[in-house]
Amino acid sequence: GAVVSQHPSWVICKSGTSVKIECRSLDFQATTMFWYRQFPKQSLMLMATSNEGSKATYEQGVEKDKFLINHASLTLSTLTVTSAHPEDSSFYICSARATGTIDNEQFFGPGTRLTVL
């Protein structure tokens, strides 16, 4: 149980285009989902917290207009990287916290590798 999927697993795009990444909780409902960014050989940096039906909360320094997050249902959150540039190339990982959980455990997706040319 507690499986989180991400789609696509990797994407290559041209500079200036937008890319949408999906995060789905497959067998549980997730009121809260998180988006992380991970640079090579570095730790996960929290970008934003998204709660179903409300606006995402962005971490300091993360541009909300560049990284659009939508959490329209209890099983789906999307991250759209708008007008992507080479510096946006990174590994993006989402996680989901099951509704009603008490121990803050997050279940992680397999990640999406974004390369912007």
Place this chain on the structure above:
Amino acid sequence: AQSVTQPDIHITVSEGASLELRCNYSYGATPYLFWYVQSPGQGLQLLLKYFSGDTLVQGIKGFEAEFKRSQSSFNLRKPSVHWSDAAEYFCAVGAPGNDMRFGAGTRLTVKP
């Protein structure tokens, strides 16, 4: 605010040797503590977690961790390392109702 420190960036051990990965946290109350493992290009897999009860926690793949409040530590241990354990290990801390913060990670290399 909670924070996590993993003092060792890279550790190399021989196969069959014991392993201890260090993790220190900063938080006002007892946090929820986690250890995750990440293989190259993959997502994170939970090894074990602690949020109350017995301070020695058993996880998957033969790993265990001990919560020591007096030292603000949650070190990960394994008595005998296998070559397949080579990966990046992350310690994380979370507070009730809050998000999770990760340490910088420790890369484990296993020598044959």
